[in-house]
Amino acid sequence: MAASSELEQLRDLLLAPEVNSLHSLQQDLATLQRLIRDPEQFSRLLEPVLSNMIRRADPAVSLAILKAVTPFLDRAVRERMEQDQAAMTNALAPASTGAIAIHFAENPETAAQDVAPLISAAFKEQIRAERDAVIDALYPVIGSTISKYLSETLNTLVQRMNTRIESHLSVRSIFRKIRARFTGVSEAELLLRDSLWCRVDAAFLIHKNSGLVIAQSQNPDVPPLDSDLLSGMLTAIRSLFNESMASGDKPRELDQIAYGDSKIVLEVAGFFYVAAVVRGLPTDSFRTKLRETVGAIVQLPGDAITHFTGDQSQVPRALGPLLQALVQGTYDSADRTRRRTPYGVLWAGALLLLAICIPLGIHLYRNSLDRESEVRTRAALLAADSVGFKEVAVEIDRDRVQLSGPVSNEYQRASASRLAGMLSPEAEITNHITTRSGPYLPILLGKQVEALGATLNTVEGVLVQTHYHDGGLVVAGLAPDSATVEGINRTFADLPGVRSFRSTVSAHEFEMVERLLFAFNSTEIRPVDRAVLERVIRVARQAPWAGVHIIGHSDLTGEDNANRRIALGRATSVRALLLQSGIPSSRLSIEGNPGPPPDVIPSGQDSLGRCVRFRLRSPKPDFSE
């Protein structure tokens, strides 16, 4: 036992310092473990070390850090972006501008491809937003381009005009001045037209597909062109244009290629096209001629052009002259207008003159005819009644006759119409003649008519009956001749105040208004008709020279023969009464007509039909009914 405790004592003596240090080491380890397990404590420990390492920029360390961090960079940026976009944008802005510049400088091609689609959109947007600013910005470039182009064109034009002025100062300039005066086109414009010209150096008819020359014509005054190469290249260019540039909805054709002061003008048809090498500005007349030429070629018979095999001897011979005409043509626009204008003006003038003169001539001729008719009509009116128609005016316009002015009465008014109608049977007569109705007393007029009738009845061979009522006058009667009839009519019609006048005065006979009516199947005079018979007798006595014709009538009932008998019986019984009143039988004649008189509408037992009427007849031997 003692031995073991000694051993322990010895161990304690020998190992005491080690045991102590072991304890302290154990404590240190525990402290360290605590430190490591706590991240906050640990990072605080590492901070100075790391910063020192980074500061020293040890390549190995940098690489390690780079490798460690790289996989997370994009996520870090994205997350930071989400947290605070504005801050990130601010942070990146200075760097990105420089980065883009460097990218563009180093990769111009890819950069251009990236940006190209944006440019037009950006341009459009900018124009939409600030149009004026864009215009201002582009002005120095476009403005100078346009002005340069214009000045070059104008220079050429001025040179040409100068040449024209110098070479044509004489007669032609005088003509131009005259033309300017007459056509109203300014002299400057005419000079400009004179300065436009073109000349065709060559014309080629080219097969569209192969580009081979089918036919050609060249101006001998200019160096010849290599037609095969030219037509081949033109065809290739056309193909290039049609395939690459003209693709789209609307088919477009290459119609002109310009070089120097020349142009190649192309007119394309189905299987071929014509290329004309033109010097100067292609004028309208040239283009028309070119189109006409192509039209003529299209209409040539055969298919040697359509299916051109390369053998030029197979193509229609007419092609040569057609192209030659195109080359030799003159396309000076001034020549064209100079030739055309005078004829145009002359024709237009002549037509205008005709258009004015023909209607004017016809009008004047018609007018003269009308005036002649007017004079003739008026002369006829005056010859008929120089006093009554003194103030009547006649106006004739082709087939319309217009009468106007005042006359004394209706009769004259109607006579004027009748006369005018006889002179111009085809014409439409318009009667504007007015009747003068002076101041009169109707009652006085009635008396006047009666007195006039009585006076006239004293004249040998004259017998008149008058019926006047309210301005209307009817006169009936006999007169020995037509002149007397006319005189009687005039006498009554001329009475002032007579508004309407009707006359049945005749040189042969007149029917009296008086009629005697009879009972059915009777020939006896009714007592009521005695007064009527007295009037007849009185009139018959007034005109002892006139014959009295007595006409008996019947109604329509019964047989014709019986009616005739009774009609004649009625006339006979009236005749007996007239004889009794002292009228000699030599003056009396009778007639029996079955049926009513013509002015009575026939209708069975009509009492108006059973009558006797009277006609006074002129004693003239030639009288016949």
Add this chain to the structure above:
Amino acid sequence: MILAKICVLGEVSVGKTSLIRRFVDRSFSDAYLTTVGVKISRKLVRLEPDPSGIAADTDLQLVIWDLEGGHNSIDLSSTYLKGARGAIVVGDLTRSSTLDQLQEHIDRFRYVNPQGRVVIALNKSDLQTGAAGAIVDRWNDVAGVAKTICTSAKTGKGVDELFTALGMSILQDTGNAAEH
């Protein structure tokens, strides 16, 4: 005189332009310039009477369309091929890949001009060491190929023969067409 449009086809740098220069200008240059688009030349050939078809001396004006090599401009070149009576399809004997493309060029030409005549030029024969006879025989058997000729634009070997053969073929075609 008869006009005929012919086209020269083939891969890039097989010597199409050189063949034409040799034929038209009688010259050759080692400097290589790519043809862009199309270049047009012409040459008048006098063809002598031939038992196979041509009855008398005939002047043939060849309008030669030298097309851009390869397939970059296929769309456009098919337009350029229109109306051609014949084609020279060129391959490079020193590059077998260009020979592999010959049939494709023939087809391309025949598609546009079914009646067109084709001759094959196996060019750069001056640089080729082995015998070309087998290749010539192989192409002569291909349908629609009038003749296959080994050429050298540099020395001029076979060049005139090439163009003359195509001209003859075209004229025979014209003669036949006239008879029918």
